[in-house]
Amino acid sequence: MANRDRPVNGRGSRISLQRDGAMVLNDIDGSNVWETNTTSANVDRAELLDSGNLALKDPSGKILWQSFDFPIDTLLPNQPLTKSKKLVSLLARKSFYSGYFSFYFDSDNVLKLMYDGPDISSLYWPNPDYNVYQNGRTNYNSSRLAVLDEMGSFSSSDRLQFGATDLGFGIKRRLTIDYDGNLRLYSLNNSSGLWDITWVALTEECTVHGICGRNGICVYTPDPKCSCPPGYEVSDPSNWIKGCKPKFNQTCSQAKDVKFVEIPEVDFYGFDLNYSNQISIDACRKLCVEDCRCEAFSYRLTGQGVCYTKGTLFNGYRSPGFPGSIYLKLPATLEITESNSLNGANPTCTLQESKISIGSLSMYNNSSKNLRWVYLYWFVSVIGAIEVVLVLLSWSLLFRGKGVPTSMEDGYRLMASQFRKFSYAELRKVTKKFKEELGRGASGVVYKGVLADERVVAVKRLGDMYQGEEVFRAELGTIGKINHMNLVRMWGFCSEHSHRVLVYEHIENGSLDKHLFPPNLLGWKERFKVALGTAKGLAYLHHECLEWVIHCDVKPENILLDSDYEPKIADFGLAKLSQRGSPSTEFSQIRGTKGYMAPEWALNLPITAKVDVFSYGVVILELVKGMRLSYWMSEASEGTENVLTSFAGVVKRDIHLGKKSGIEDIVDPRLEGQFSRNQAAKFVEIGISCVDEDRNKRPTMDWVVQVLLECEDEA
Known part of the structure; x- marks a missing residue:
């Protein structure tokens, strides 16, 4: 970029190589906005080299000026980063102005990331709590030189070394400090045309300083x-x-x-x-x-x-x-009545860099479990009494009719009492003796109800599989910690004798199947919103939660749509929970719905989050076609699995042969061409990869979210 903080007119500006040897950028009014310092040099030509370097050369080919000496936010392979250069981020996602984050050699000869904003300047990488040597660096060097080579390996004179996860020649790469202050190494995926993240400096993005400003x-x-x-x-x-x-x-x-x-x-x-x-x-x-x-x-x-x-x-x-x-x-006089729930959410889950598949770095070595025990040992007598009072007070205030502030409903200080305990008699009353049925599934029947404060709720009576008090309490505790805009929110429960009932928020537009499949028709914009939101919800369950939650029954009937057609996944947490990192997760019985179930259910293989990925693949392919998978092809009589295998084989063959013109033949004809061809092609590509019979070849849901976000603005 030339003169990034003074952009020129996109239509009338021009760049030219002058006779005096200077390369000049002129705005539409003819004003000189930027030029190279080569007016006295014997410049013969300008060349854009295969490395990405723009060079001005003399007749003998000697480089007199090169863009590699003036990096903006990106470092290319073999482009040296020295003490006189720094990478400076963009101001925002689509703004090329200079941002507040930089990657540079500090005066102690160590490569660092710094936030330099309007109010403060703060170093945040490497870990500012450690000294140079604890961070694995050295300041005993004078060269201050770093470079990314063509293999994807980065090395620096301060002993910083890292490499792309796809090390090797022949791959286009770039190292960029993004607008969010994180430093990432990207590799170009030739098959998808997308830049894959193959290394990242900070796996927890909230550790970037200054990102949210003062307070x-x-x-x-x-x-x-x-x-x-x-x-x-x-x-x-x-x-x-x-x-x-x-x-x-x-x-x-x-x-x-x-x-x-x-x-x-x-x-x-x-x-x-x-x-x-x-x-x-x-x-x-x-x-x-x-x-x-x-x-x-x-x-x-x-x-x-x-x-x-x-x-x-x-x-x-x-x-x-x-x-x-x-x-x-x-x-003391300040009243806090509006929602103070940190952007309307109750985030109990920590991010592990949702766009890349690498291990999360723990900010603290002490486990939360040990800390809780220390907490109990020190203050059990006092804190225990306080917690009981707070729980009872919160329940009383939260559900005492109209006028309850949103902050009480959404508040992050309600601890275990985010939802209240109902009596069975109360739920019979609010549902008019379970009169209006909204839907039913393997886990139970859902009825419509209206609480005393006039909130409409969905009341789910669970089946016999939830008779065990201990299992029910364990699953309920985990569900209570989960909160995401694309997951249906729980408001309460009932555990009384043999009755096991859950109370959820009511979602206005019902389930996806009632809008997508004939005779109903869902527009393409809404279909993309459903695909992206559902992927975000599953990514949260799979990757961000303190408990690793596998849904096990992802299907259109369990994807609800609110008034804006934003999807909310229902019935999560009702399957057995798998502890993160468990090598041999097993379920005592097959769960799910035929047509959406991954092959490992039938093969008696350990069940992982990849079963949800498979089911999501079926759903996103149905979003493309607008009908049940079993009706897609004439081979439907052979069984759903054969339809999937046949369809996947045809698409993979066309992709291998470079055929892209057949996407119109796949997309729902009822849309009459009113859809994004690029997004539809991406849907099919994602769907095929998700339903691969080899679960190890299926992507993760955070990868799916990244791919969909890349094409969100495409028409």
């Missing part, structure tokens, strides 16, 4: 999103770098005039006024009250009480692995 908090929902804490509001919704502003005047107040609001598992990195260990939470609170500069304090339990008082709230992030809470200092 902002980065949360995973499951994608990283910015949110404002209680008592604050966003400064500029179009630019989160500006962060959040307080709804109150910050003054020096006495203890009786302030209150503290706890945000569990949240911290703000840096800007500590005071550090104390082996201190009680009351003493920590007192330090903040008595210091007019203090805006909040962080308190952690890691075997001993650790207190940090904060003078400025920057670099906020939430992680379930964080062993503490932030306590905001607010005026």
